[in-house]
Amino acid sequence: MKSALSVLLALTVSTPALAAGQLPQTVAPVLYDITIRPDAKALTFSGEETVDVDVRQATTTIVLNAAELAVTRATFDGKPVPFTMDKAAQTLTLTLPQAASVGRHKVGFAWTGTINRSANGLFAIDYSNADGSQSRMLATQFEAPDARRFAPMWDEPAFKAKFRLSASAPKGQMAISNMPVASVAAQADGTQLYRFGETPVMSSYLLYFGSGDLDRKTVNASGVEIGVVSRKGVVDQGDYALGSASKLLSYYNDYFGTPYPLPKMDMIAGPGSSQFFGAMENWGAIFYFENELLFDPKVMTESNRQRIHTVVAHEMAHQWFGDLVTMRWWDDLWLNEGFASWMEGKATHDLNPSWNAAAASIAGERESAMGIDATSATHPIIRKIETVDQIGEAFDSITYLKGQAVIGMLESTLGSDIFRKGIRSYMAKYKYQNTVTEQLWEELSKASGTNIATIAHDFTLQGGVPLVTLSGARCEGGQTVAMLSQGRFGLDEASKTPQTWHVPIRVATIGGVETSTVVTGAAPAPVKVGGCGTLVLNRGKGSYTRVMYDDAGHAAIVRDYTRLSLEDRLGTLGDDYALAAGGYQNLGRWFDLMAQVKPDADPLEWGTVAAELGRLDGLYEGTPLEKPLRAKVASILSPVLARVGFEAKPGESAPVSNLREALIGRLGTSGDAMVAARARGYVAALAKDPAAIPAAIRQPILSTYATRATPAEWDKLLDLAKAERNPVVKNRYVSLLGYAEDESAARRALGLLKTDTFTPPQRAALLRSIAGAHPDLAFDWAVANKALVDSFLEESNRATFIVGLGAGSNDPAMPGKIQAFADANLPEGSRGGAKRSISQIAVRKAVADRLKPAVQTWLAR
Numbered sequence: 001m002k003s004a005l006s007v008l009l010a011l012t013v014s015t016p017a018l019a020a021g022q023l024p025q026t027v028a029p030v031l032y033d034i035t036i037r038p039d040a041k042a043l044t045f046s047g048e049e050t051v052d053v054d055v056r057q058a059t060t061t062i063v064l065n066a067a068e069l070a071v072t073r074a075t076f077d078g079k080p081v082p083f084t085m086d087k088a089a090q091t092l093t094l095t096l097p098q099a100a101s102v103g104r105h106k107v108g109f110a111w112t113g114t115i116n117r118s119a120n121g122l123f124a125i126d127y128s129n130a131d132g133s134q135s136r137m138l139a140t141q142f143e144a145p146d147a148r149r150f151a152p153m154w155d156e157p158a159f160k161a162k163f164r165l166s167a168s169a170p171k172g173q174m175a176i177s178n179m180p181v182a183s184v185a186a187q188a189d190g191t192q193l194y195r196f197g198e199t200p201v202m203s204s205y206l207l208y209f210g211s212g213d214l215d216r217k218t219v220n221a222s223g224v225e226i227g228v229v230s231r232k233g234v235v236d237q238g239d240y241a242l243g244s245a246s247k248l249l250s251y252y253n254d255y256f257g258t259p260y261p262l263p264k265m266d267m268i269a270g271p272g273s274s275q276f277f278g279a280m281e282n283w284g285a286i287f288y289f290e291n292e293l294l295f296d297p298k299v300m301t302e303s304n305r306q307r308i309h310t311v312v313a314h315e316m317a318h319q320w321f322g323d324l325v326t327m328r329w330w331d332d333l334w335l336n337e338g339f340a341s342w343m344e345g346k347a348t349h350d351l352n353p354s355w356n357a358a359a360a361s362i363a364g365e366r367e368s369a370m371g372i373d374a375t376s377a378t379h380p381i382i383r384k385i386e387t388v389d390q391i392g393e394a395f396d397s398i399t400y401l402k403g404q405a406v407i408g409m410l411e412s413t414l415g416s417d418i419f420r421k422g423i424r425s426y427m428a429k430y431k432y433q434n435t436v437t438e439q440l441w442e443e444l445s446k447a448s449g450t451n452i453a454t455i456a457h458d459f460t461l462q463g464g465v466p467l468v469t470l471s472g473a474r475c476e477g478g479q480t481v482a483m484l485s486q487g488r489f490g491l492d493e494a495s496k497t498p499q500t501w502h503v504p505i506r507v508a509t510i511g512g513v514e515t516s517t518v519v520t521g522a523a524p525a526p527v528k529v530g531g532c533g534t535l536v537l538n539r540g541k542g543s544y545t546r547v548m549y550d551d552a553g554h555a556a557i558v559r560d561y562t563r564l565s566l567e568d569r570l571g572t573l574g575d576d577y578a579l580a581a582g583g584y585q586n587l588g589r590w591f592d593l594m595a596q597v598k599p600d601a602d603p604l605e606w607g608t609v610a611a612e613l614g615r616l617d618g619l620y621e622g623t624p625l626e627k628p629l630r631a632k633v634a635s636i637l638s639p640v641l642a643r644v645g646f647e648a649k650p651g652e653s654a655p656v657s658n659l660r661e662a663l664i665g666r667l668g669t670s671g672d673a674m675v676a677a678r679a680r681g682y683v684a685a686l687a688k689d690p691a692a693i694p695a696a697i698r699q700p701i702l703s704t705y706a707t708r709a710t711p712a713e714w715d716k717l718l719d720l721a722k723a724e725r726n727p728v729v730k731n732r733y734v735s736l737l738g739y740a741e742d743e744s745a746a747r748r749a750l751g752l753l754k755t756d757t758f759t760p761p762q763r764a765a766l767l768r769s770i771a772g773a774h775p776d777l778a779f780d781w782a783v784a785n786k787a788l789v790d791s792f793l794e795e796s797n798r799a800t801f802i803v804g805l806g807a808g809s810n811d812p813a814m815p816g817k818i819q820a821f822a823d824a825n826l827p828e829g830s831r832g833g834a835k836r837s838i839s840q841i842a843v844r845k846a847v848a849d850r851l852k853p854a855v856q857t858w859l860a861r
Contacts (some may be wrong), residue, residue: 021388023156031052032049034048039115040211044114045115047112048111049109050107052105053106056104059099063091074094076100076104076106081094097569119277121140123141140287142206147207164195165209167211171191176209203326206616207321213232219242221245222248226266227263231727240295252319257427260326265284274795279292298695301699306352306654322340324427324431325433362571369404375492381399381459407590410455433861457788464490467548468519468717470483472537475547487522499518500522512530514529534557537549546578583850586854587854624803640659657696665705668700675704678701680713680818683716683717705736721758738770752779768801803822
């Protein structure tokens with residue numbers, strides 16, 4: 001690859017100008033000393049702070065962030081000063097009597113604030129204990145712009161500072177923050193004042209505080225105290241996470257070449273939920289919702305266990321990518337999230353090779369990224385962020401999953417050792433600092449001796465998916481010669497605008513020689529591979545591109561399908577389905593390829609087939625094709641489930657267990673009578689035995705039951721939800737109440753949203769699940785009850801939540817309704833979610849129309 005890459009353009013590093021809405025750079029924090037006194041019962045708190053600041057330029061005004069705080073005092077160098085607050089801009093401005101001189105000064109504030117019921121700022125999590133008593137845990141969620149709801153702060157990632165936090169908690173409760181407890185002192189009011197150690201310099205969104213009736217369990221690994229913190233009585237369910245974290249810490253210390261720098265790393269389990277996130281990488285105090293951290297073998301499946309490992313791996317990777325080195329502004333959010341997603345997969349694969357995580361990501365994360373990237377709703381990985389709502393929108397599958405795929409492509413292109421050398425250099429050079437993406441390209445280029453900017457820029461500064469086509473393969477003099485051409489893959493017309501990339505790609509003959517090249521333009525160019533045989537394009541599927549073959553090339557791939565690597569089998573299944581969906585080839589090619597998946601094929605292959613058949617099924621719900629298509633899907637998948645069986649077998653692999661879940665879920669929710677009957681039997685048995693459903697199949701069985709539920713069965717599910725005391729299980733039951741295909745049940749579920757039967761986060765989850773089966777009903781109800789819906793949403797999710805409810809609609813009027821809602825309720829810069837929903841509706845209709853003739857032909861066989 002080196003010779004192909006050496007022609008690329010030189011790399012330049014630039015410092016971006018301030019984005020609209022960013023704070024002035026004239027004053028910066030150095031050290032915060034914050035004291036917080038929460039009143040969990042009243043859902044209020046008071047606070048005071050002194051901030052050592054660096055005045056970089058003489059000024060009479062100091063501007064920082066504050067939101068939803070009632071500031072009662074502001075001082076500068078100990079003297080009171082007037083201040084104003086701008087609610088819309090979320091800023092607090094001090095006006096000084098005379099210009100502050102350049103150098104160190106102190107500002108101080110006192111304030112009161114609200115403890116929220118949803119996960120933004122300082123928030124409460126209400127749950128039931130095993131004995132039925134009620135508890136309330138406090139936690140914080142500050143990413144992206146919510147530290148300003150906790151204390152006045154320079155709440156932007158580039159304003160790194162040290163933090164000293166003190167906080168009161170009721171006697172007998174535990175308090176947690178980023179650093180170890182330095183002291184605990186009894187207070188006159190009966191509370192305890194916790195003082196925590198001083199943090200290293202870090203961004204404000206990484207600060208954490210939590211308290212409650214908690215247990216803590218620790219292990220020591222690589223000189224670091226790793227802890228799991230949970231509600232009382234379940235801390236032992238954190239043993240799997242503790243073991244995983246211990247191995248991951250050693251792995252990451254070695255990979256990054258910079259040891260984890262804090263003395264402890266707590267992993268805090270909160271028994272709640274969020275519309276926006278599942279875990280948060282607060283430095284040294286990682287917060288997880290309980291289902292993402294604690295493994296309960298009585299109710300959780302193998303896929304849940306694997307999910308815990310990958311989430312822990314993701315959040316721990318952030319302790320370097322994001323916490324130690326932080327993006328300068330949210331434009332470069334992918335430096336945090338894309339890298340954590342990539343490292344999560346890399347570490348999981350290396351530490352658990354039997355899971356085939358690398359292959360699974362081809363059928364999972366890669367397809368998810370391309371599904372959005374190939375529509376008019378795409379955007380570059382590095383995108384311009386100017387508003388708070390746009391920050392929230394940036395946390396999407398392009399940032400995470402396309403980012404992950406592009407990083408994997410660059411590692412594949414440069415080689416793993418050279419790539420790691422560049423990452424280690426980046427970490428060492430920029431630790432405790434902020435960066436832009438170009439600084440990473442610079443270190444990777446230095447490590448490889450080759451400028452990688454052109455490849456990198458093509459995939460990060462423009463949206464869209466490349467399409468590389470192979471044609472005319474022939475054998476000449478012991479070599480296989482073919483032509484490669486490039487275009488753009490899209491699922492709608494707007495995403496098919498001509499565009500090119502520098503695509504690094506591997507081409508190989510099956511079982512033979514491999515060559516690497518860079519496809520640089522639309523004009524066909526020759527490629528030569530040693531040996532003669534079937535050519536595989538994008539071998540290993542390491543490059544972020546769709547690939548297509550001419551008729552002869554595809555026929556050869558079908559003929560030799562079983563000789564392909566697992567990665568290439570999964571990737572080719574994905575490419576063939578997507579190419580048909582985009583109108584580039586007939587769906588018959590995918591049917592021909594699927595027919596080569598043998599009964600004893602790898603579980604990941606059958607999982608991929610089941611997922612793609614599920615997507616096909618979803619296109620024709622409510623149409624004359626629904627019934628025959630579901631019968632056809634059952635005829636293909638039921639024999640596979642029969643071979644796998646409903647019961648887990650001792651010693652079976654994780655992929656087999658995952659396949660069982662996928663098959664039961666797919667067949668059950670699409671109406672398979674046998675699976676539905678089994679689900680009803682299992683749920684009926686819960687009345688006498690809470691463990692009646694085997695853990696290995698609990699989730700798909702409950703999903704099947706909930707989807708097919710009659711009104712009477714829905715009542716039974718509601719009773720289970722109300723009676724359940726395990727908060728994780730209860731959250732699941734609440735969401736299941738929205739699964740019912742029966743519209744009368746869905747309307748009853750909507751009625752629950754106007755009561756206090758469930759917590760605000762549970763109500764948000766229920767409304768979202770209702771939209772899965774009844775998008776029109778859920779959207780219309782949310783629009784009519786917007787104020788109520790906003791009351792149980794997190795601030796950062798309000799711009800995207802309601803418009804997202806209608807994304808699954810097939811009503812031709814829905815796009816106009818979404819647009820009208822966005823125009824009436826959202827600023828122009830906050831309508832990205834609406835655009836995405838409208839695009840999804842248009843793409844789904846176009847794909848359904850496009851594939852219909854091939855589906856009809858297939859069903860008629």
